[in-house]
Amino acid sequence: MAITSANQLELLQTAEAVAREKMIDPGLVVAAMEESLARAAKSRYGSEMDIRVKIDRKTGRATFTRVRTVVADEDLENYQAEMTVAQARQYMENPTVGDVYVEEVPPVEMGRIAAQSAKQVILQKVREAERDRQYEEFKDRAGTIINGVVKREEYGNVIVDVGAGEAILRRNEKIGRESYRPNDRIRCYVKDVRREPRGPQIFLSRTAPEFMAELFKMEVPEIYDGIIEIKAVARDPGSRAKIAVISYDNSIDPVGACVGMRGSRVQAVVNELQGEKIDIIPWNEDQPTFLVNALQPAEVSKVVLDEEAGKIEVVVPEEQLSLAIGRRGQNVRLASQLTGLDIDIMTEAEESARRQKEFETRTKLFMETLDLDEFFAQLLVSEGFTNLEEVAYVELDELLVIDGVDEGTAEELQARARDYLEAQAKAALDNARALGAEDSLIEFEGLTPQMVEALAKDGVKTLEDFATCADWELAGGWTTVDGQRVKDDGILEPYDVSLEEAQDMVMTARVMLGWVDPEDLQPDADDIEGEEGDEEAGA
Numbered sequence: 001m002a003i004t005s006a007n008q009l010e011l012l013q014t015a016e017a018v019a020r021e022k023m024i025d026p027g028l029v030v031a032a033m034e035e036s037l038a039r040a041a042k043s044r045y046g047s048e049m050d051i052r053v054k055i056d057r058k059t060g061r062a063t064f065t066r067v068r069t070v071v072a073d074e075d076l077e078n079y080q081a082e083m084t085v086a087q088a089r090q091y092m093e094n095p096t097v098g099d100v101y102v103e104e105v106p107p108v109e110m111g112r113i114a115a116q117s118a119k120q121v122i123l124q125k126v127r128e129a130e131r132d133r134q135y136e137e138f139k140d141r142a143g144t145i146i147n148g149v150v151k152r153e154e155y156g157n158v159i160v161d162v163g164a165g166e167a168i169l170r171r172n173e174k175i176g177r178e179s180y181r182p183n184d185r186i187r188c189y190v191k192d193v194r195r196e197p198r199g200p201q202i203f204l205s206r207t208a209p210e211f212m213a214e215l216f217k218m219e220v221p222e223i224y225d226g227i228i229e230i231k232a233v234a235r236d237p238g239s240r241a242k243i244a245v246i247s248y249d250n251s252i253d254p255v256g257a258c259v260g261m262r263g264s265r266v267q268a269v270v271n272e273l274q275g276e277k278i279d280i281i282p283w284n285e286d287q288p289t290f291l292v293n294a295l296q297p298a299e300v301s302k303v304v305l306d307e308e309a310g311k312i313e314v315v316v317p318e319e320q321l322s323l324a325i326g327r328r329g330q331n332v333r334l335a336s337q338l339t340g341l342d343i344d345i346m347t348e349a350e351e352s353a354r355r356q357k358e359f360e361t362r363t364k365l366f367m368e369t370l371d372l373d374e375f376f377a378q379l380l381v382s383e384g385f386t387n388l389e390e391v392a393y394v395e396l397d398e399l400l401v402i403d404g405v406d407e408g409t410a411e412e413l414q415a416r417a418r419d420y421l422e423a424q425a426k427a428a429l430d431n432a433r434a435l436g437a438e439d440s441l442i443e444f445e446g447l448t449p450q451m452v453e454a455l456a457k458d459g460v461k462t463l464e465d466f467a468t469c470a471d472w473e474l475a476g477g478w479t480t481v482d483g484q485r486v487k488d489d490g491i492l493e494p495y496d497v498s499l500e501e502a503q504d505m506v507m508t509a510r511v512m513l514g515w516v517d518p519e520d521l522q523p524d525a526d527d528i529e530g531e532e533g534d535e536e537a538g539a
Contacts, residue, residue, distance in 0.1 A: 028129040030055050037062060045105065048080035064107050070099040127199075134165040135200035138193045145214045146204070150184040160186055160204060167202035175206050175274050176238030187272065189214060206273075209233035212241060215272055219265045220258055222247075228254045231283040234337035238274050242294060242334045246283035255280045279334075287339065288312070294335040298324035301348055311342040315351045362386060370416045379403065392417035428453040436461045446505050451492050458491045467509040474502040 016026050037053040041064055045051055050067040068081055070088045088095035091103075148160035148167060156171035158180055169188055180186060188204035189211035205211060213230045222228040228247050235241040247254035258280045259266050266278055284290040288303035291312060302315040316324045324345050325332050336343045346354070359381055366377035369388055379402050385391055391399075392414055399410035428449040432442065435456035440463035442452050460466055475497050476490030492502065510516040 027057075029126060030057065032124075032126060032129075034062075037064075041105075046080060048078055050081040051105070062107065064105045065102050066105050068101045070095050070097055070101070072097050131195075131199040135193065135195050137164055138162075138190070138200060138202050142190050142193045143210065143214075144190055145187060145211070145218070146190050147185065147187050148204075150180040150182055150186055152182060153180065158186070160188065162202065165200065165202065167204050169204040169206065173203075173205040173207050175276070178206070178238075178274065207235065207237035209235050209241075212243065212269065212273065212278075215269045216243065216258060216265075219260070219268050222252060222254075222257045227252060228257055232338045232340075234334040235276070236330055236334060238276055240277045240279070240330055240334065241273075242279045242281055242338050244281045244283040244290070244294070244338055255282055281338070287341065291335065291339050291341065291343070294338045295324055295331065298331065300324070302351070305341075311344065312339075313344045313346065313351075315346055315348055318347045318349060321345065321347050366391075369420045370413060379405075388417045388421055392421055425449040432456045438462045441466055444505075444509065446501075446508075448495065451495055451497075454491055454494070460491070463509055463513060467506060467513055467515060469506055471499050471502040471506060474506070475499045 016029075034053045034055055037055075038051050041051040041053065042049060045066070050069075052065050052067055054063045054065070055061070056063070068083050070085060071082045073084050073086075076082055076084055083101070085095050085097065088099065088101060091101050092099065095101075146162055146167070148162040151159045151161045151166065153159070158169040158174070160167045160169055167188070167190075169186070173191070188206055189208050190202065191205040191208055191210075192201075192203040194201045194203070210233070212235060213233050216230060217223045220228065223230060223245075227249050228245055230243060231246055232244040233241065234243075243258070245254040245258055247257070257265075266280065270276060270278060279296060281290075281293045281296065284293060288305050291303060291314065292300045295314065298316060298320045300314055300316055300320075304313040304315075314324070323331070326334075332343055332345055359378075362381045362385075363374065363377045365388070366372055366380050366385075367374060370377070370391070372380075380391065383398075383402055385394075394414075396407070396410050396414070399405055399413060400407065405413075425448065429442065429452065432449065432453040432455075435453070437452050437456040438461060441447070441455065441461065442449075444463060444466065447455070455461070455466065460469065469491075472488055472490065474490050474492045476493035477488045477499065479486050479488055490497070490502070497505075507516065511518050
């Protein structure tokens, strides 16, 4: 194929036709043609040459040029695409390093192989441009709802035509036993859009909690306008869901607005989700109150929150237990997802039995360690004393409020408690030394003998060992594995060492060992001034 005047306009017509079919910029197709012609010319004139092709956007005329760059003598490497200043004087006046000399060369005659190669280059560039266009079109639609038409189903995954491309609804993103036929209309949530070598991949979902939130946003104008906000969503797709809402206008009931007149709004969402039952719950900043709402329709007697562990205990009447747990644990599982807390549900009888067991354990502790009779030990537990440290070091007045306890009895109680604690400390210290604990660790401020013993049992025997510990290894914590919160036991957790206390102790040890410069721990003067300025501004 020769680039002659006979087929110059045909180049532009072909470019426009391809661009129109693929819905891309005609300039991209022309640029691909220019590159393919340049490659063909290089195969004719030599691959070392810098051959460039420019197609006139109006006439279609292709101009072939050879480009040579002026370089310093010592930098000359490619004789076909570069030349020295001396050589350049033959073609231009006063040449300098960096100048470019361009000369037109005759058009090439393209053989069958060159034409086939040019065609492949053009197709590749067009495909890349098409993929870029699809990605740019859909990347900003992630997190929204999209309507499409089912094209086919492959191994349980549904391929959806979304207009300018195809998207995939994976088998695990479908609701229940949903099945679709070709040409069925489908509404999905755009979960993710990724740029991949084979083209942009658009992943859809109908099980994502965000899908329900977006459906409510479409059905409830107050949510779209920001008057009502969806704070949390938990779903068991196709079966049941809970959605927490809050209103920023006191005159609007968030639950009523989401339900709609005679349930019209929520029913529209239910129909889209294959009959999924939806509990609409008022959001509350107070976690226990919010949890009570989240466990509806079950009634809750009492809630005990452990914020540090992220756990919460819920006490319900015996007859409400099955309702609170729900079928196969569904109700409590959804409430847990909604609140982000681990929920332990027990009946009033179980809670009473647990409290009775704790009472008996503490009573036995005081009887054995303080040599008290059962009645006196029970008096201490009833007054809220839970351990020997409280008895040993509490203000004397707090013991005198117990019936039958005078000053002499209170002093005797404290003396017995202190003697026992000192004996325990000595035994723990002796055991720690026997295990190999060094004085650098034993004398470290903040560690009790029992703590040193626990550390030594775990292989932490020197200050250097202690300084290498992570805070969570000492204080314990929680990690999430496969969506489940898992407890990490800390070496010093039984001694109520908090994460902050563990951080301070480890950092102090590192400073003592010279691993950390104390000045690095001091806040910058600018930060202090900024904080003071903020306080003054607040005042």
